[in-house]
Amino acid sequence: MLENNRTKTKDPIYLDNASSSPIDIDVINEMLPFLTGNYGNPSSLHDLGRKSTIAVSNARFRISKLIGSKYNEIYFTSGGTESNNLALIGCARMLNKINPSCKRILISKIEHDSIIETVNFIEKDLKFEIDYLPIKKDGLIDLDTFSEMVSPKTSLISIMLANNEIGTIQPIKALVEIAKAKNENTIFHSDAVQALGKIPINVNDLKIDMMTISSHKINGPKGIGALFIKQGLHIKPIIFGGGQELNLRSGTENVCAIVGFGKACEIWKEKLESVQTEIKRLQRYMIDRIVNEVPGSALNGSMENRISNNVNFSFAGINGEDLLIKLDEYGIEASTGSACSSNKKQKASHVLKALGLSYDQVRGSIRFSIGHQNTQEELKNAIDTLKNLIKEFRKINGVVLRE
Ligand SMILES: Cc1ncc(COP(=O)(O)O)c(C=O)c1O
Structure with missing residues (x-):
């Protein structure tokens, strides 16, 4: 019998559950x-x-x-x-x-x-x-x-x-x-x-x-x-x-x-409703904070008809891949989109292109996907780091946001 010995402080903040999720x-x-x-x-x-x-x-x-x-x-x-x-x-x-x-x-x-x-x-x-x-x-x-x-x-x-x-x-x-x-x-x-x-x-x-x-x-x-x-x-x-x-x-x-x-x-048959209600609350927390605190951010995809774990944003003047690499250095794991194709196949997202997004909007996108193991504290830390990194990247690249 294995014990669940996951220690939240040491583990990365894993926000890529749509790519793959930890085994229960x-x-x-x-x-x-x-x-x-x-x-x-x-x-x-x-x-x-x-x-x-x-x-x-x-x-x-x-x-x-x-x-x-x-x-x-x-x-x-x-x-x-x-x-x-x-x-x-x-x-x-x-x-x-x-x-x-x-x-x-x-x-x-x-x-x-x-x-x-x-x-x-x-x-x-x-x-x-x-x-x-x-x-x-x-x-x-x-x-x-x-x-x-x-x-x-x-x-x-x-x-x-x-x-x-x-x-x-x-x-x-x-x-x-x-x-x-x-x-x-x-x-x-x-x-x-x-x-x-x-x-x-x-x-x-x-x-x-x-x-x-x-x-x-x-x-x-x-x-x-x-x-x-x-x-x-x-x-x-x-x-x-x-x-x-x-x-x-x-x-x-x-x-x-x-x-x-x-x-x-x-397991999911038993707990789907209760767990997804909590994940939806975390999703709302994350989306609201990013919308209100990160200028030049736009949520991709309908808010109403959306599964509870998905948070996908485009950030103006940002290269999503550079941001992803920096987030990883800070122990925050996210994705630029579909991680289910091989790493070698880096191509602009056909999904975001189909939404009518510009090249820059597609390039500046990032997906966070929440799992039942994530806590609000983890999301808080991830959002704080995200905010700072976006500010830094924009400063380095001389990006000025238009109103
Ligand atoms: C919508 C969708 N279909 C199919 C797949 C492929 O599933 P698998 O990784 O089990 O081959 C994925 C993987 O991310 C997916 O997101």
Whole structure:
């Protein structure tokens, strides 16, 4: 049994929980037996194998409870990226077979790279046409624009539930209704990696066909995720082998990580409302202080339709990356946007560009993402440091703010 010995004074102030979040101690303790004694392969017919099978089943059940799905609608993958690949490529391959005359996919312009790069592949390899839905200045989708862009030929739509950079929550239920009214066979997928554990999700209420989730954003282990697929929808596999996960995702199950993911979901099911209320209070504290005390700051994305942990600002006359490096020196860990693509791939945020921000505004942006382990004292220290650093940078660079 591990004890939680985190010492707040020594640890950095970690405000990058949307990139990855610390594993809960209860999650680790539930995983430990599967790293030591319970090493059986769930496909094996002996006792240790059966123990693993039961553990995987329990986890599947816990995950289904958090999203309101059936137990057998959860398929384990290696994470959000793989789930998005499986959802889109698997569906495109299925559509190619059953309806080759309808080969149009619609995604929003602010999707995660694991959606954008996947539709690029589908466009080239499977010869689908891709439509990119613009978004409004506040990071939300306009229902009329969406309605105009969905054609009866649109056979697959993928719109994220909450955005990873600006935290905006899209009106998925309304979008599904509009899409299905145009073509009841249109398949609707949503990337809910950043929404899971932040807002209540019920796949039946949303009426979506597929949904992507990932463990490490909700205080579970990395390298494990799942795809919800509505019963009766038979997408094609993209990984072939031993036929695990009902023949859709071959490969020996990562039992220990699956157990951790299940436990993390169970914890969030119990405490979602109370913890998110507290995180929202911290978010409000941080946003109010920055707006009031840092001149030349602008919040990116809607305040109202926003997950509780996200704080994304552009600071006039500031290079976000320089600021990030300096903050890190002071023990404050944040991000310039999506940290889920490799470090080598430094490019201007396509999300902020889609909001209509100028080059300087995009360059001057920073994302803080709050976790349940953060305290108001930590945020206070982070904001005080941020204020001083911005002042210093502007002084060094001779930046004068216009009223
Ligand atoms: C919205 C969104 N989708 C997908 C992913 C990829 O998830 P994973 O890191 O589990 O591959 C991320 C990671 O940040 C994300 O934020």
